[in-house]
Amino acid sequence: MTSRRVTQIRLAVVVLALASGAVALASGKWDVKPSAAERRALASITPGSLQAHLSFLSADPLEGRGAGSIGLDVAAEYIAAQFRRAGLKPIGDDGYFQITPRTRLTPTSDGYQCRVAVEGRVLDVPSRQFALLTAAGGNAPAIRAIGIDDARVIKVPLGGPFPEQVADAGRSAVITEFPAMPSDQAARTAFLERRREFLTRLAAFKPALVVELRRDPGRAIDYFASRQLVDPAAKGRAAAGPPVVALFGEAAAAAFDALPAGLTGATVSVRLSPPVEADAPQRNVIGLLPGSDPKLADTYVLVTAHYDGQGTRPGPDRVWNSANDNGSGTVTVIELAAALAATGKHPRRSVVFIAFHGEESGLVGARYYAERPAVPLEKTVAGVNIEMVGRTDDTDGDQRKRASLTGFDYSDVGEVFRRAGEQTGVTVFKHPKNSDSYFGSSDNQALAAQGVPAHTVCVTYAYPDYHGAADTWQKVDYENMALTVRMIGTGVLLLAQSKDEPRWDPQVKGAARYLEAWKKRHATEKR
Numbered sequence: 017m018t019s020r021r022v023t024q025i026r027l028a029v030v031v032l033a034l035a036s037g038a039v040a041l042a043s044g045k046w047d048v049k050p051s052a053a054e055r056r057a058l059a060s061i062t063p064g065s066l067q068a069h070l071s072f073l074s075a076d077p078l079e080g081r082g083a084g085s086i087g088l089d090v091a092a093e094y095i096a097a098q099f100r101r102a103g104l105k106p107i108g109d110d111g112y113f114q115i116t117p118r119t120r121l122t123p124t125s126d127g128y129q130c131r132v133a134v135e136g137r138v139l140d141v142p143s144r145q146f147a148l149l150t151a152a153g154g155n156a157p158a159i160r161a162i163g164i165d166d167a168r169v170i171k172v173p174l175g176g177p178f179p180e181q182v183a184d185a186g187r188s189a190v191i192t193e194f195p196a197m198p199s200d201q202a203a204r205t206a207f208l209e210r211r212r213e214f215l216t217r218l219a220a221f222k223p224a225l226v227v228e229l230r231r232d233p234g235r236a237i238d239y240f241a242s243r244q245l246v247d248p249a250a251k252g253r254a255a256a257g258p259p260v261v262a263l264f265g266e267a268a269a270a271a272f273d274a275l276p277a278g279l280t281g282a283t284v285s286v287r288l289s290p291p292v293e294a295d296a297p298q299r300n301v302i303g304l305l306p307g308s309d310p311k312l313a314d315t316y317v318l319v320t321a322h323y324d325g326q327g328t329r330p331g332p333d334r335v336w337n338s339a340n341d342n343g344s345g346t347v348t349v350i351e352l353a354a355a356l357a358a359t360g361k362h363p364r365r366s367v368v369f370i371a372f373h374g375e376e377s378g379l380v381g382a383r384y385y386a387e388r389p390a391v392p393l394e395k396t397v398a399g400v401n402i403e404m405v406g407r408t409d410d411t412d413g414d415q416r417k418r419a420s421l422t423g424f425d426y427s428d429v430g431e432v433f434r435r436a437g438e439q440t441g442v443t444v445f446k447h448p449k450n451s452d453s454y455f456g457s458s459d460n461q462a463l464a465a466q467g468v469p470a471h472t473v474c475v476t477y478a479y480p481d482y483h484g485a486a487d488t489w490q491k492v493d494y495e496n497m498a499l500t501v502r503m504i505g506t507g508v509l510l511l512a513q514s515k516d517e518p519r520w521d522p523q524v525k526g527a528a529r530y531l532e533a534w535k536k537r538h539a540t541e542k543r
C-alpha cells in the first residue's frame with residue numbers, strides 16, 4: 017500500500033468520523049504513559065494494604081454492608097476517613113457524604129393474624145411461618161398494611177386450569193403451590209419466568225389475595241426481621257396487584273393438602289398493621305482530586321465502586337460478607353485515591369472518587385448521583401466503575417493476570433484499558449458473552465444512561481461464593497489484586513492525562529442509546 021493511498025484512507029476516516037459525530041482517530045491517541053512518579057505511586061499499592069482494608073470492610077460486625085444497616089454506615093465513615101487521609105477535597109453535600117433521603121419500613125407483628133378456617137377447624141399461622149412478598153412473587157418482602165377478612169379460598173394448581181369461580185374472584189383468595197426452585201441456573205430462570213407468568217394471569221382475575229405454599233424449609237423467609245428502604249416521596253404510592261402471601265411449615269402444608277381443587281369451602285383472614293417508619297438516610301462517599309492543568313482541570317474522570325453488600329440472612333452463617341462483591345472494588349477506589357494523590361503533580365484532569373450505596377437494591381446510589389452530580393455530567397469525560405476484582409477463581413476458569421470490561425467496544429474506554437493492561441502485564445479483554453450482557457448490571461449504567469462513557473472493570477463475572485454467605489476476604493488473591501489495581505490506576509491515568517476524550521462508538525449497536533444520550537447532553541455546546 018502506497019503512502020499516498022494511506023493518506024487518502026486517513027482523510028476518509030477523519031471525514032467519516034467527523035460526520036458521525038465521533039472524534040478523529042488521530043494517531044497518538046491514548047499514547048500517554050504514566051510518569052515515573054505515577055508509576056512509583058501505583059507500585060506502592062501492595063497486597064498487604066489491600067488485605068488490610070478488605071479484612072476490615074468485610075468483617076462480620078459490618079453486617080455484610082446491607083442496605084440501611086449500621087455496618088453500611090461504618091463502612092461509609094471508613095471510606096470517608098481514607099479520603100480525608102489522602103487529602104481529597106470533600107464535594108458531597110455534607111463533607112464527603114452525599115445524602116439520599118430514605119425511610120426505613122419495618123414490619124411489626126403487633127396485631128398480626130393469618131387464619132385459615134375450614135369446616136369449623138381453624139389454623140392460625142405463626143408469624144415465623146408467614147411472609148408478605150412483592151407481586152413479582154420472588155423473595156423480596158412487601159411491607160405494608162393488610163386487612164382481609166374471611167375471603168373464600170380457591171385452590172389453583174400451578175399453570176391452571178383456572179376454575180370457573182376464579183372469574184369472580186374479586187373477594188376471593190387464590191391458594192397455590194410452586195415446586196421447589198431448581199438449582200440449575202437456566203432451569204431457575206425458566207422457573208421464575210413461568211411463575212411470573214402464572215402470577216400475572218392470576219392477577220388478571222383480581223383476587224383479593226394470592227397465597228403461596230412453600231413446603232421446602234429452605235425457602236422460608238424471616239419476614240418480621242426484614243426491612244425496606246423507600247423514597248419518602250414515593251412512600252404513599254399504592255402497590256399494584258393483589259398482595260402475595262407465602263406460608264411455610266408443616267401445618268400449612270397439611271391444611272393445603274386437605275383442600276380440594278377449585279372452591280374449597282375454606283376462608284382466610286390476614287391482618288397486618290402498618291409498618292414502623294424511621295428516617296434512614298443512605299450515603300454516597302465522594303472526594304475530588306483537583307486536576308493540575310489549567311485547561312483540563314474542570315473536566316473529570318470518575319473512579320467508582322459500590323460499597324454496599326448482601327447484608328445478613330437468618331441462619332447459622334448470618335453475615336454475607338460481600339468481600340469480592342464489592343469490598344474489592346471499594347478498596348480499589350480507596351487505594352487509587354491515596355496513590356494518585358501522592359504523585360506530587362496531580363493528573364491534568366480532576367479525578368472524582370465515589371463509593372456508591374444501594375447498587376444491590378437497583379443502582380440506587382449511582383442513580384441518585386446521576387440526578388444530582390457533584391461535578392457537571394457534560395464535563396465528566398469518563399466513568400471507571402470497579403467490581404469483583406479480588407478473586408481469580410471465576411467459573412470460567414483461572415483469571416490471574418486477566419481483566420474484562422463491560423461494553424468493551426462501546427467506547428474508547430475499552431481500548432484505553434487494553435493499553436493499560438499492556439503496560440502492566442494484564443490481558444484486558446472483551447468477554448464474548450458477558451462484556452455486553454453485564455453492561456447494564458452495575459453502577460456504570462446509571463452514568464452511561466446520561467451519556468457519560470462509563471464502564472465496569474472486573475476480574476470475575478461469576479465465582480463460587482457470588483451472592484452467598486462465604487464471600488470472605490480470606491478467599492481473595494491479593495497478589496493478583498495488586499496487579500489489577502495498578503492496571504486500573506494506569507487506565508485512569510491515561511484518561512486523566514490525555515487531551516483526548518473517549519467517545520461512544522457509533523458503529524456499535526449496543527452503544528447507540530448511550531451515544532444518543534451523549535449527543536443530547538452536549539447538543540447546546542459549541543464544539
Ligand SMILES: [Zn+2]
Binds near residue numbers: 322341342375403
Ligand atoms: Zn456488585
